[in-house]
């Protein structure tokens with residue numbers, strides 16, 4: 129129950145950044161704790177997820193989701209505790225995965241709640257990562273788009289990040305040869321040493337395209353596109369006939385980088401034609417009703433039996449979240465980024 133002295137810390141968007149954002153595009157404010165009306169709940173944020181899509185939500189014009197309006201609280205997935213409820217499906221004390229955004233308290237009518245966490249959830253923040261949107265993205269893309277067969281070569285960039293660490297481990301379990309691409313020797317060593325990838329290539333290293341080609345002697349059959357840019361330039365010539373490519377994310381371009389340079393689209397399209405590639409974009413939110421609960425059961429069992437490892441990168445406070453997002457956009461994170469809010 130919030131005390132009368134409690135204030136609601138909230139981080140709002142001050143401006144639509146052009147190019148790479150700086151921390152001052154986000155401002156920390158305090159306000160009153162809101163009071164729930166009939167059918168509503170008051171949620172208190174315990175954990176906040178930081179994710180690349182947040183940069184896209186800072187665009188001035190809507191993309192696949194509406195932009196955050198100036199002065200509004202920044203969007204974000206949260207693990208939140210129900211403090212007060214007049215909602216029939218939730219009681220005080222329930223822990224939910226919601227979309228309360230970057231703030232301590234939020235009202236909810238339940239429509240933004242993705243899941244009520246199990247009472248015995250060992251590690252609630254995992255429902256923002258391996259058991260949440262990024263893990264579900266990895267599972268969906270591999271199972272429904274990649275359709276892996278044993279012996280095929282699977283490649284993923286941002287290999288130790290929230291999506292990459294899970295999809296690579298799942299592909300390995302399907303008998304694929306797994307090649308990661310990551311920023312720096314430390315991340316690559318983690319991918320091969322801890323996550324069990326067969327190889328991992330540092331995209332910052334000189335000779336990266338040649339090293340990637342050497343790591344994929346049989347070409348690439350399945351590619352999870354997480355970044356675009358120079359990484360895609362190195363991956364593209366390695367596609368085998370009939371390769372399956374999931375266009376999951378293009379983080380290298382989210383702040384406009386590379387969009388006004390040499391146009392790579394014609395090369396990509398001719399590769400698609402000549403090699404009969406199947407390229408499919410997807411947004412994971414479309415697939416929650418059909419698959420999410422089955423995914424959670426399957427992934428929980430894999431984590432509990434230590435068949436899937438989980439790595440988080442902790443940001444210690446809401447105040448540190450703006451810099452945490454900027455670090456994430458530049459590869460400064462090592463694992464799924466979660467903010468300890470309360």
Ligand SMILES: NC(=O)c1ccc[n+]([C@@H]2O[C@H](COP(=O)([O-])OP(=O)(O)OC[C@H]3O[C@@H](n4cnc5c(N)ncnc54)[C@H](OP(=O)(O)O)[C@@H]3O)[C@@H](O)[C@H]2O)c1
Pocket residue numbers: 179180181261262265285286287288289290291292309310311312315331354355357359375376377378379380381410411412413456457458459460461462463464465
């Ligand atoms: N379609 C969907 O529904 C959906 C759902 C979830 C995520 N996504 C997308 O999936 C991608 C990964 O998301 P995530 O949550 O797992 O993030 P993440 O991997 O935890 O963090 C982002 C990583 O991207 C890499 N990166 C950043 N800029 C780069 C650049 N210019 N070139 C190469 N790599 C760069 C960095 O890793 P390194 O240092 O290792 O390069 C950074 O750590 C993002 O593009 C995201 O938008 C899409």
